[in-house]
Amino acid sequence: MKFFSCWIAAVTCLLMLAASPPAFSSTPSTLSTATTSAALADLYAHRAWTAAQGAPTQIQAITQTLDGWLWISTPTGLYRFDGVRFERHDAINGNALRSSIVLPLHTAPDGTLWVGYRFGGSSAFLGNRVRHYGAEQGFPPGATHSFTVSPDGVTWVTTAGGLAWLDSRQDRWVRVGIEAGFAPAATIYQVLFDRAGTQWISSARKVYYRRKGEARFQVASPADIELTSLAAAPDGTVWVSNGSDAHYRLSTAKATTTRPPKPELPGSGMWFDRQGAMWLMSETHVERVAPGDLGQVGDPRQQLAYDRGLSGMNPQTFYEDRDGTIWVGTVAGLDQFRPNRVAPLPPAARNLPAIVTPALAAADQGQGQGLVWVSDDARSWLTGRDGVRHGPAGPAFWSSARGRDGRLWLGGWGGIWRAGDAQRTMIAAPMFEGRADARVNALTEDADGVLWAAFLNQPLQRRDPASGRWDAPYPGLPPARIMALLADSKNRLWVGYQGGRLALIDNGAVRLVETGNGEGIGNVLAIVERSGQLWVAGERGVARLVETARGTQAAALRLAALRLADGLELRGVSGLTTSANGDLWLRTHAGVVRIGADQVQAFVRNGAAAPVHAELLGSEDGVGGNVQPTGPFPAIVAASDGVLWVSGTGGAMLVNPDAIGRDTMPPAVDIRSVSSDGKARALGSPLTLPSGTNNVHIAFTAQSLAAPQRARFRYRLQGFDDSWQDAGDRREAFYTNLPPGAYRFQVIAANRDGVWNTAGATIELVIPPTFVQSLLFKALCALVLLAVVVLAWRWRLAQVARLIEARHMERLHERERIARALHDTFLQEAQGTVLMMHTAMAQIPPSLPARAAMERGIGYIEQAMIEGRDEVMGLRSSARADEPLEAALHRYGERLAAGLPPGFRMQVRGTPRQLAPLVKDEVFAIGREAICNAFRHAEATEIELDLEYTSGGLTMLVSDNGKGMPADAMQRGESGHWGLVGMRERADSIGATLDVGNREGGGASLRLTLPRQHGAH
Known part of the structure; x- marks a missing residue:
């Protein structure tokens, strides 16, 4: 049982390793600029995942598919990794695996993902299709151990019971046996094709080989020992491991002795990366051996053991992905070794410590290609990027300036001297308080050959080249400490001060420019002129000096602040330089910031109207330590060969702008899950959610293995919010109070180099309405509302009608009262008057004129009475x-x-x-x-x-x-x-x-x- 367990845990895993990775193109690395003496921790950023971080254990094999996902096989199932989360998969693109106990994984050049099973058989996944292979397709019996694609495109498989290749025309496996001289009668582990095209096959007792063009196999030496995994070195050497503690160099010569062969290298597994470095595994650690240093195996600086951060014991599985990242599987988890984009300057000797916050100054072209002066507190050396120091050490320097003749001035304690002069002549510092040992904080030389220097806590000094005397010609300058000096191409002198002030001396006239200590760049740390542009760097940022002509008057001066997009900030900018292609490089508290030449041109052209996009190289890219603003020296300089040297508390670091590998492939994006009201929903498009869904949670991801924290996401929910929402590195979206309807969720992502997958991933969502949200309910509500309005209107109409009727009855009663009053008063009185007038008229003789008048008057009164009666009758006749x-x-x-x-x-x-x-x-x-x-x-x-x-x-x-x-x-x-x-x-x-x-x-x-x-x- 013990032997069987070891065989499963070690040998089988090694076999999975041996399968060749996908043929991704290799990009040059900054690592190639350093020597082999740099420690493993300096060359690679390491990260480990264990079960506590959700990682699977007992990793058998690792591969990367063409879309960028990392796939991991374990005895408990198949996992996919995006750099953040491990997800177990029982199916690929909807096609189920035949078993959850998977062993080998391999990605073919055409993108096919091969999966082998512990209990025999395999599956080939390509897109949305799958092809399963078993005994009926000629697949050899026993546990599947490895897949390999030969140079001519043929797929080979090894199992516990045989070796076979796939006849793609017949879609059947063809077994290889005694007819080809191959009869191991033992478990077959791995197939390897070396650089010459020779095919090597390892078995439990021997290794077979067959040269290109030959039909039959032969037995390699050594033989008759346990041999498992194979590895081909860049020099053509083929190595084989016993899966335990020894590696042997294979030979095509016949063994001449029966004594057990002597192993040449220790370890239980071997791998060569695309840079040619060897990776060795042992029971307790992983070790990297640089190309050409195979004799230096055992260097502890190149090792990482489980008690110093490795995820676990028995590292068994190696894989190099398309970005050059090394993945190691152990019995307890997964380890990542990601090449740093910034490499430390190798020390001249292994026992020589790095210089803390070194002063840097690019050497003259005549002193050597790519050399830089590096200084600590006591000495300075002319150094190459290989860490080798050239010539004798000089005094320590704190400031430097390029003279009008192109030669370099260095300034330190007590004076100034020419860099690299064989007969060094010191220009002594002036006397301050009886002493001549003041430190040169800042230094520059103008077009007239005049040296200007800022000594520690002293006024600006000028040295007359004729007399060699120092003087302070501008006593009216600010008394604050001078931090930076620059004589520009117009022979003007710029002086940067502590406290955020900037002075300009032009033809003897002094002007002060405020940099905005509260909201501007703060304390001035560097003044640099590049390509006709003047840049001022400080504690709180960077600004470009803008001059606006005013006719005959002096030009107006202002500082246009450089603002970065993507939420980046510029803090503590202690160095600024440009590369050959016009990129702007800044040394900040956060690391090294690169602003592309196109962005710089846009900034200059638009007058700082919009923020610019930038790239940050931080601690995860190998930038070690921080910047201590204890010295005025620039914290980043460009050597004559284009390599950038960066200063930090951990020593000097190197950035090769031309050798930074860029990830140009857009990241694959995937929607992981959808849940509503706290319940997970089965993914499908369209996905119909329950009626009345109140909140929706959508989790998504993108493959960003190298730097998942730098992946950027944007999403939108069409039908609700059609504008893009910037999620940063957050991988989930939340929506609440969504009305019923049909929606389309889309998410896109960018990798660490800003390459966007604009297609992204989408899913259709449908939220059916509840009864109270349906059109029927709304129509019923409208009808009810209409009925209420009608009833209210009719009620109001009836109320008004009753009011009108009451008022009308009141009017009728009033009319009847008036009619009674007229009848009882006016008509009765008028009738009595008529009777009296008739009596009086009877007494008047007819011959008198008065009688006729009386008759007419009585007629008028009677007519009025008739009309009055009619009116009274009108009042009462309703x-x-x-x-x-x-x-x-x-x-x-x-x-x-x-x-x-x-x-x-x-x-x-x-x-x-x-x-x-x-x-x-x-x-x-x-x-x-x-x-x-x-x-x-x-x-x-x-x-x-x-x-x-x-x-x-x-x-x-x-x-x-x-x-x-x-x-x-x-x-x-x-x-x-x-x-x-x-x-x-x-x-x-x-x-x-x-x-x-x-x-x-x-x-x-x-x-x-x-x-x-x-x-x-």
């Missing part, structure tokens, strides 16, 4: 409130017909309806007047009244067979008790129309039409 209209009109007409000659006939058609009291009274008054006029003036024998109720309203027709109406009476109306004018006014008041005219057969007619909406209920 229909009773409880009497229907047709009954009131019929009663009135019958009463007149009883005392006057014409006959009266009335007809009612339709179903009588109750009218509003006021409307009823006005219609009765109009009908009464029409009937009365017909009886009085028509000279008719028959008078008819036709009252018709219809759905549209009420029609009242009064007609006679009399003499008709004169034309002028129809036009102007005829004076009378009411008259036509009064009837029309009454009709208008209730919204009715009145038509008056003569009939064709003789007689007159009056038609009143009352619409239903105006009171004809």
Whole structure:
């Protein structure tokens, strides 16, 4: 059992390792600029995941598919990794695995993902398709150990029971056996093709080889020992491991001795990366051996053990992804070794410590290509990027300046000297307080060969080249400490101060420029002129000096602050330089910031109108330590070969702008899960969520293995918010109170180099409405609301009608009171007066003129009494409130017909309806007047009244067979008790129309039409 467990945990995992990785193109690395003496921790950023971080354990094999996802096989299942989370998968693109116990993984050049199973068989996944292979397809029996694609594109497989290759035309596996000289009679582990095209096959007891073009296999040396995984070195050497503690160099020569062979290297597994470095595994650690240093195995600086950060014991599985990142699987987790983009300057000797916060100054071209002066607190050396120091050490320097002749000045304690002079001549510092050992904080030389220097806590000093004397020609300058000096291309002198002030000396005139200590760049740390642009760097940022011409006056000066996009800030900018292609490089507290030449040009062109995009190289890229602003020296310089040297508390570091590998492939984006109201939903597009869903949580990711913290996401939910939401590095989106409807969620992502996958991933979401959210419910609510409005309107109408009726009854009562009052007072008094006048008139002889006058007066009074009675009768003749209209009109007409000659006939058609009291009274008054006029003036024998109720309203027709109406009476109306004018006014008041005219057969007619909406209920 113990042997079986070890075989599973070690040997099988090694076999999975041996499968060749996908043939991704290799990009040059900054590491190639350093020597092999740099420690593993300096060359690679290491990170480990264990079960505590969700990582799987007992990792068998690792591969990367063409879309960038990392796939990991374990005894507990297949996992996918995006740099942040491990996700177990029982299916790939909807196609289920045949077993959860998977062993080898391999990505073929065409993108096919091969998966082998512990209990035999394999599956090939490509896109949305899958092909399963078993015994019926000729697949060899036993546990599957490895897949390999030969240079000619043929897929090979090794299992516990055989070796086979895939005949793609027949889609069948062809077994290799005794006919090819291959009869191991043991477990077969791995197939390897070396650089010469020779095929090597390892088995439990021996290794077979077959040269390119040959048909039969031969046995390599050594033999008759346990041999498992194979590795091909860049020099063509093929190595084999026993899977435990030894590596052997394979040979095609026959073994000449029967004694056990002596292993040449220790370790349980071997791998060569694309840079040619060897990676060795042992039970306790991982070790990297640089190309050409195979004899230096055992260097502890190149090792990482489990007790110093490795995820676990028994590192068994190696894989190099397309970005050059090394992945190691152990029994307890997963380890990542990511090449740093910034490499430390290798020390001249392994026992020589790095210089803390070194001063840097690029050497003259004549002193050597790519050399830089490096200084600590005591000495300085001319150094190459290989760490080798050239020539004798010089004094320590704190400042430097390029002279007009191109040679370098260095300044330190007590004076200034030419860099690299064989006979060093010191220009002594002036005397301050009786001492001549002041430190040169800043230094520059103008076009006239005049040296300007800022000594520690002293005024600006000028050295006359003729007399060699120092003086302070500008006592009016600010008394603050001088931090930076620059003589620009126009031979103007710029002075930067502590406290955020900037002084310009031009032809002897001094001008002060405020940098904005509160909101500007703060304490000035560097002044640099590049490509005609003047840059000022400080504690709080960087600004470009902008000069605006003013005719004959001095140009106006202002600082245009450089603002960065993507949430980056510029703090503590202690160095600024440019590379050959125009990129702007800054040394900040956060690391090294690169601003592309196109962004710099846009900044200059637009006058700082918009923020610029930048790239940050930070601690995860190998920038070690911080910047201590203890010295005025620039913290970043460009050597003559284009390599950038960076100063830090951990020593000097190197950045090769031309050798930084960029990830140009957009990251694959995937929607991981969708949940609503706290419950996970099965993914599908469209995905229908439950009715009444109140909140939606969508988790997404993108493959960003190298630097997942730098991945950037944007998402939007079309149908709710069509604008893009910037999520930064957050990998989830939340929505609350979504109304029902159809939505389309889209997420896009960018990798650490800003390459966006604009297609991203999408999912359709549908939220059905609940009953109360449905159109039916809304229609019902609208109908209910309409019914309520109608009922309220009718209630209000009835209320108004009752009010009108009450007021009308009040008016009727008032009219009856007035009628009684007129009858009881005016008419009675007038009647008594007439009687007295008749008595008096009887006593006047008829012959007297007074009698005639009396008779006329009595006639006038009697006429007035008649008219008064008519008015009183008009006041009292309205229909009773409880009497229907047709009954009131019929009663009135019958009463007149009883005392006057014409006959009266009335007809009612339709179903009588109750009218509003006021409307009823006005219609009765109009009908009464029409009937009365017909009886009085028509000279008719028959008078008819036709009252018709219809759905549209009420029609009242009064007609006679009399003499008709004169034309002028129809036009102007005829004076009378009411008259036509009064009837029309009454009709208008209730919204009715009145038509008056003569009939064709003789007689007159009056038609009143009352619409239903105006009171004809």
